[in-house]
Amino acid sequence: ADRAATDPDVGHLMDVVVPLATALRYGDVRGTDAAALGGVFDGIVVRVLAGLVPACASLDDDAAARMVERLTAVQTSLAMLDHDARRTAYPAVLAQLADRHAMRHGLISGRATRLLHDAGTWDAGHVERRFSQALSAGTPPAVGASFVEGFLAGSGTVLVHDVDLLGVVDRWLSSLTIDSFDAVVALLRRTFGAFEPAERRQIMNLLMGGATRRSAGFGAGVDADRAHDVLVTVRHLLGIPITADVRP
Incomplete structure (x- = not known):
């Protein structure tokens, strides 16, 4: 102290x-x-x-x-x-x-925005507006790329689950001139290259217009015989005696 x-x-x-x-x-x-x-x-x-x-x-x-x-x-x-x-x-x-008016390093602004998003302090709409401001035409491309790195570094899951946010990033990239893109491509490659291969595939699928496959989920009913086997295993793990009347 x-x-x-x-x-x-x-x-x-x-x-x-x-x-x-x-x-x-x-x-x-x-x-x-x-x-x-x-x-x-x-x-x-x-x-x-x-x-x-x-x-x-x-x-x-x-x-x-x-x-x-x-x-x-x-x-x-x-x-x-x-x-x-x-x-x-x-x-x-x-x-x-x-x-955005504080004019701090893009990495700092991007990570602060991500932490507010992950904690649920800022909703998706607020985050998307902040993202749009950081990647607007008036922001130098290098600053925008730093913001993207600060926000996304380590995980691209947020882009997989938030198509609107992915669209903001996509439109920003598409709007860059050749010189601006050349200036930031190394930084962006480092950011996206750190994502898991599955994340990169899902992001590409979304950008190419492919639909994300979703499982059908579970049905309304319960298979009593399979549930019985599960309960027997759980009782073994907890040290609870197995009885003949163990049913779900």
Whole structure:
């Protein structure tokens, strides 16, 4: 707590949030008092929230990439503990980072938008409007590509399940001039190349107008004999005696 109070580097404080959250959630080998540790954690979270926006005001590419990882880690840590900050305070800070008028690094804005989307703070319509603004004609292509990378890095599932958002990205790419496309193609290739092969196939299928196959799902009835076998297995796993009257 003393070190956190005198450390001006918000990034250092964000790096501490993850191990502290893990210790609070699962305990540690030293048997540290949870209440005392919780007080330290709360104090560090307050300092992070207060200093995060200024800390993201002017970052180069390497620093922005590191900050993107930290933003995700903090959200994961707050969710792990179901911390009060995850519901209001942290989303409010992320909304400032995602603001198109803030002129921050595209990676930061893109990841902040993705975290707000994943947490359910912003609905699909809000995210699509933010995406459209980031990829508008008035935004330099390199900034738009950085936003796309920040939003999509690591997973393309969101594009598979949100056809409207996929359309925004597709129309932006189609609108680029040859020179603009050449300037951003390496960045975009890195972003989309990190997706799982199945995700890339599904995205291509959607872009080519193919319908996504969906399973028929389960019927209304229950197969009593097959359900009986399942219940027997579950009883074995739980150590519950098997009786002749085990029926679904």
